[in-house]
Amino acid sequence: xxxxxxxxxxxxxxxxxxxxxxxxxxxxxxxxxxxxxxxxxxxxxxxxxxxxxxxxxxxxxxxxxxxxxxxxxxxxxxxxxxxxxxxxxxxxxxxxxxxxxxxxxxxxxxxxxxxxxxxxxxxxxxxxxxxxxxxxxxxxxxxxxxxxxxxxxxxxxxxxxxxxxxxxxxxxxxxxxxxxxxxxxxxxxxxxxxxxxxxxxxxxxxxxxxxxxxxxxxxxxxxxxxxxxxxxxxxxxxxxxxxxxxxxxxxxxxxxxxxxxxxxxxxxxxxxxxxxxxxxxxxxxxxxxxxxxxxxxxxxxxxxxxxxxxxxxxxxxxxxxxxxxxxxxxxxxxxxxxxxxxxxx
Amino acid sequence: xxxxxxxxxxxxxxxxxxxxxxxxxxxxxxxxxxxxxxxxxxxxxxxxxxxxxxxxxxxxxxxxxxxxxxxxxxxxxxxxxxxxxxxxxxxxxxxxxxxxxxxxxxxxxxxxxxxxxxxxxxxxxxxxxxxxxxxxxxxxxxxxxxxxxxxxxxxxxxxxxxxxxxxxxxxxxxxxxxxxxxxxxxxxxxxxxxxxxxxxxxxxxxxxxxxxxxxxxxxxxxxxxxxxxxxxxxxxxxxxxxxxxxxxxxxxxxxxxxxxxxxxxxxxxxxxxxxxxxxxxxxxxxxxxxxxxxxxxxxxxxxxxxxxxxxxxxxxxxxxxxxxxxxxxxx
Numbered sequence: 001x002x003x004x005x006x007x008x009x010x011x012x013x014x015x016x017x018x019x020x021x022x023x024x025x026x027x028x029x030x031x032x033x034x035x036x037x038x039x040x041x042x043x044x045x046x047x048x049x050x051x052x053x054x055x056x057x058x059x060x061x062x063x064x065x066x067x068x069x070x071x072x073x074x075x076x077x078x079x080x081x082x083x084x085x086x087x088x089x090x091x092x093x094x095x096x097x098x099x100x101x102x103x104x105x106x107x108x109x110x111x112x113x114x115x116x117x118x119x120x121x122x123x124x125x126x127x128x129x130x131x132x133x134x135x136x137x138x139x140x141x142x143x144x145x146x147x148x149x150x151x152x153x154x155x156x157x158x159x160x161x162x163x164x165x166x167x168x169x170x171x172x173x174x175x176x177x178x179x180x181x182x183x184x185x186x187x188x189x190x191x192x193x194x195x196x197x198x199x200x201x202x203x204x205x206x207x208x209x210x211x212x213x214x215x216x217x218x219x220x221x222x223x224x225x226x227x228x229x230x231x232x233x234x235x236x237x238x239x240x241x242x243x244x245x246x247x248x249x250x251x252x253x254x255x256x257x258x259x260x261x262x263x264x265x266x267x268x269x270x271x272x273x274x275x276x277x278x279x280x281x282x283x284x285x286x287x288x289x290x291x292x293x294x295x296x297x298x299x300x301x302x303x304x305x306x307x308x309x310x311x312x313x314x315x316x317x318x319x320x321x322x323x324x325x326x327x328x329x330x331x332x333x334x335x336x337x338x339x340x341x342x343x344x345x
Numbered sequence: 346x347x348x349x350x351x352x353x354x355x356x357x358x359x360x361x362x363x364x365x366x367x368x369x370x371x372x373x374x375x376x377x378x379x380x381x382x383x384x385x386x387x388x389x390x391x392x393x394x395x396x397x398x399x400x401x402x403x404x405x406x407x408x409x410x411x412x413x414x415x416x417x418x419x420x421x422x423x424x425x426x427x428x429x430x431x432x433x434x435x436x437x438x439x440x441x442x443x444x445x446x447x448x449x450x451x452x453x454x455x456x457x458x459x460x461x462x463x464x465x466x467x468x469x470x471x472x473x474x475x476x477x478x479x480x481x482x483x484x485x486x487x488x489x490x491x492x493x494x495x496x497x498x499x500x501x502x503x504x505x506x507x508x509x510x511x512x513x514x515x516x517x518x519x520x521x522x523x524x525x526x527x528x529x530x531x532x533x534x535x536x537x538x539x540x541x542x543x544x545x546x547x548x549x550x551x552x553x554x555x556x557x558x559x560x561x562x563x564x565x566x567x568x569x570x571x572x573x574x575x576x577x578x579x580x581x582x583x584x585x586x587x588x589x590x591x592x593x594x595x596x597x598x599x600x601x602x603x604x605x606x607x608x609x610x611x612x613x614x615x616x617x618x619x620x621x622x623x624x625x626x627x628x629x630x631x632x633x634x635x636x637x638x639x640x641x642x643x644x645x646x647x648x649x650x651x652x653x654x655x656x657x658x659x660x661x662x663x664x665x666x667x668x669x670x671x672x673x674x675x676x
Contacts, residue, residue, distance in 0.1 A: 091583050096580045096581070099578050099579065100578060104578075105575075107571055109571055112575075113571050114572060115572040115590050116572075116669075116670060117669060118589075123579075126581070127580070130580050131580060171669050184575075187579070
């Protein structure tokens with residue numbers, strides 16, 4: 001595995017299950033990954049692949065019917081020492097200090113992630129004041145309400161909001177979608193987190209605004225030196241923002257490696273399918289080639305390799321029986337597929 | 346916000362103007378007028394024959410001979426400028442004197458009932474939404490169905506019985522015997538509150554059951570929204586997340602139906618008042634219609650509608666305070 005001592009966040013063997021009326025749903029099944037300081041890891045996959053659940057587990061923002069496996073470890077390394085987030089008591093003080101303090105989060109729908117009945121400023125100042133101690137450590141200054149407001153205005157200006165002094169007292173519905181997402185980024189970054197989790201932050205936005213937001217995030221990342229865990233279903237977005245990528249399918253990571261290499265030479269049949277499904281201008285094909293079939297219900301996980309039901313290169317008798325192990329392709333790339341595992345073992 | 350307030354206040358005045366015309370039309374609707382009734386009452390069985398001109402002179406004395414629009418203007422003018430609702434023919438005094446205490450009681454009972462309804466239904470509804478499908482939640486559902494199913498006169502009788510049997514309160518009425526004639530004091534006030542508690546509970550019973558389910562349903566919806574998770578992701582303590590964000594929106598439907606609750610309380614009040622022998626307006630309204638004592642009837646109708654219109658105004662304003670989206674649309 002990634003025996004990397006320098007990782008900021010190191011997830012080992014994460015499993016998450018949901019108890020539902022129809023039975024047990026295994027949403028995340030043995031995921032391990034590492035995020036390094038100042039770098040971006042992209043997680044890509046279709047809806048239902050477990051990418052959102054896996055990242056929400058990092059700040060323990062899972063619904064009441066979800067359970068994290070006893071063996072899961074979510075290690076966060078901080079200046080004060082490392083902690084295993086998976087073992088923190090729910091609703092405890094320690095967990096609250098992480099949420100929005102060391103780890104910031106932005107969500108897919110900028111409209112819905114602000115409460116409609118409070119101003120942008122109210123919600124930002126609240127976040128800043130909730131993490132006074134954290135900011136004191138990081139910036140060496142203690143915020144009162146007035147200073148928190150000034151800080152919030154500066155953050156809004158920093159994310160490119162004109163008239164921030166005015167905008168801070170506006171309600172979310174008075175801002176456009178792009179502006180709201182900028183405000184959300186300003187809120188999440190106002191506490192200077194060392195890790196930002198972005199759950200499809202650009203999916204609900206227009207393409208031009210999407211590009212602006214991505215550029216802004218890259219710029220802020222460089223400036224603040226934070227690490228990012230970036231979730232999307234869009235390979236194009238990943239190519240733009242993430243140095244490393246992990247492809248998830250049905251709760252498992254099927255392929256990982258440096259983004260450039262994975263895109264240039266995808267190993268796993270599913271990654272190939274995802275890339276082939278991207279529209280390309282240069283080839284100007286009339287029709288897109290989607291990955292055939294639908295993602296199976298997590299209630300009925302296929303035996304063996306989770307992808308074998310849709311795989312164009314499945315090997316009957318092997319893929320539908322045995323779960324493929326993670327196989328290293330080189331020092332930084334690995335894939336979980338029998339096409340490669342056969343050679344390795 | 347100021348513009349919103351002015352808009353709504355103007356709307357309220359305009360509504361009251363049309364209401365007053367409607368009330369006056371209703372006052373005019375019954376055949377005959379108090380002059381006929383007065384003559385009939387005074388002289389029937391005495392052997393004195395009453396001529397048209399006699400009745401006409403009575404009519405003149407009461408000012409009933411003037412055209413309707415003129416009488417409307419005098420009537421509404423008196424109310425607006427002097428808060429004078431005109432004479433009560435049957436009681437031979439002013440309508441104000443006849444209605445006075447009863448109106449006060451009605452208002453106190455109304456406010457008490459509303460307060461009790463909201464103090465019970467909002468926290469319990471929120472609690473039930475936070476503990477959905479727990480034994481407490483199912484228990485509350487059963488209790489609230491009971492609340493909707495039991496007729497309130499029945500509940501009034503049960504509570505009266507319990508009150509007399511176990512707590513030694515007097516049956517019905519406003520005051521215990523020792524306070525009936527006593528001047529106002531804290532003791533008398535406390536005694537009044539004790540007597541109003543039972544009717545307020547009876548009137549609040551079904552409304553609480555209904556509003557509790559409304560709060561529970563809205564709160565459940567709000568809890569599922571992304572902004573709640575976003576607030577948690579900011580590291581707020583759970584109680585603050587709940588109270589500041591979803592709870593504030595969960596009481597919106599309750600606030601917006603204050604007017605309905607007032608309406609319902611007014612229509613249930615006469616029955617409860619009858620069972621508990623409380624002096625209130627409904628009974629007086631029927632009596633004044635039978636007597637053709639139209640200014641009293643008009644005063645009661647106007648007062649009840651004014652309270653409903655005013656409570657709707659209150660509901661609009663509170664709603665705007667709770668939800669800025671309403672304020673900015675300008676309604």
